[in-house]
Amino acid sequence: MKLPTSCLVLLFLLGCETVDRVNSIEVSSAIDRDKLVDQFSLIHDFNSGEEFDIEKLIELQKESDRKDYKKVLANFFTQYLQKEIESFQTINKSEHDRHILVITKDRWLYRVDIKQWPEYGNIWTVDMYGGFLQAQ
Incomplete structure (x- = not known):
């Protein structure tokens, strides 16, 4: 059974509209x-x-969590800033430093620089941080 050309064009257009709508939603x-x-x-x-x-650095060597920069980052935000991390990503790193982008659940964006201390058992500390509230 052969479909009329108008039906084929209509089906084609419907298919295109659906794909366009899905793509716009994803973006x-x-x-x-x-x-x-x-x-x-x-x-x-x-x-x-x-x-x-x-x-204090000598004392911190005894804390196993200090050897994991992710735990140091999470503890700093919950204990010091009293914020909950939604996501984080290392933007730049060198042998003993990391620059991390952090987004908190209350929509703040932070740059956090953390430092590893090889002379103190490779513990990590938060060196400095700065941030601002993201626009909606």
Whole structure:
């Protein structure tokens, strides 16, 4: 059975409309991570992070969580800033430093610089942080 040309054109158009609608929904609900990285690079106003004297650094070597930068990051946000992390991503790292983009559940975007101390058992500390409330 052969379908009339008008039916084929109608089916084609319906198919195109559905695909266009699906594509627009996917793009509009996607998180623009490029924009977040651009905003991250604009943060230039920093607060000091954790500041420890030598005795405290020696004491921190006993804390196993201090050897995992992810745990140090999470503890800093929950205990010091009293915020809950929604997501984080390392933007730049060197041998003993990491620059991390953090988004909290209350829509703040932070740049957090953490430092590893090889002379103190490779523990991590938060060196400095800065952030701002994201626009809706």
